Amino acid sequence: MMQVKGFETNMIEAKRFSKSGERISNVRIDQNSAVTQMSRVSEDTASVEFRFTANYVGMGYIKIEGQILLSGEVGSLVEEWSKKNSMSDEAANLVHNMIVSNCIPTALLVARDIRLPPPFPLPRVNIQKKSARGPGESVEVA
Numbered sequence: 001m002m003q004v005k006g007f008e009t010n011m012i013e014a015k016r017f018s019k020s021g022e023r024i025s026n027v028r029i030d031q032n033s034a035v036t037q038m039s040r041v042s043e044d045t046a047s048v049e050f051r052f053t054a055n056y057v058g059m060g061y062i063k064i065e066g067q068i069l070l071s072g073e074v075g076s077l078v079e080e081w082s083k084k085n086s087m088s089d090e091a092a093n094l095v096h097n098m099i100v101s102n103c104i105p106t107a108l109l110v111a112r113d114i115r116l117p118p119p120f121p122l123p124r125v126n127i128q129k130k131s132a133r134g135p136g137e138s139v140e141v142a
Contacts, residue, residue: 001072001073002070002071002072002073002074002077002091002094003070003071003072004068004069004070004071004094004098005045005069005070005071006067006068006069007066007067007068007069007098007102008066008067008068009064009065009066009102009103009106010065010066010067011063011064011065011066012062012063012064012065012106012110013061013062013063013064014060014061014062014063014110014111014113014114014116015060015061015114016056016059016060016114016115016116017058017059017060018058018059018060027056027057027059027117028056028057029054029055029056029057029117029119029120030053030054030055030057031052031053031054031055031100031119031120032051032052032053032055033050033051033052033053033096033099033100033103034050034051034052034053035048035049035050035081035087035095036049036050036051036065037049038077038078038081038082038087039078040074040075040078041069044071044072044073044074045069045070045071045074046069046070046074046077046078047067047068047069047070048067048068048069048070048095049065049066049067050065050066050067050068050095050099051063051064051065052064052065052099052100052103052107054107054111054119056116056117059116060114060116062107062110062111062116062119064103064106064107068095068098068099070091070094070095077091104119104120107119108120
């Protein structure tokens with residue numbers, strides 16, 4: 001079983017193409033995480049280099065690169081990567097979830113700084129006036 005030993009960002013690049021105040025409706029945001037390189041660091045440690053991209057079609061982009069250190073049974077992982085540029089579903093889930101969960105918050109802050117929309121849909125709060133309770137209705141307690 002593999003575990004994440006470390007996560008490091010070593011490059012953030014962002015650009016907004018649209019002018020300040022320019023309104024673009026129906027912005028399409030494509031997100032992608034990719035493993036660019038994998039190598040063995042020690043007997044039980046592998047380094048996985050990655051790139052995360054949030055592409056705001058026609059509006060700009062945010063690119064984050066870094067590396068993840070994995071520990072555990074990494075021999076077969078590195079071997080499969082060097083032969084086929086692929087990894088098991090279990091390893092891919094671990095790696096890509098780690099990339100996304102670490103890069104999304106960073107991308108959110110960068111997007112705010114360069115005035116791009118958040119790289120994911122924010123939840124909408126909709127507070128509605130409560131209607132008067134009818135006969136037989138009771139207060140719901142959580």
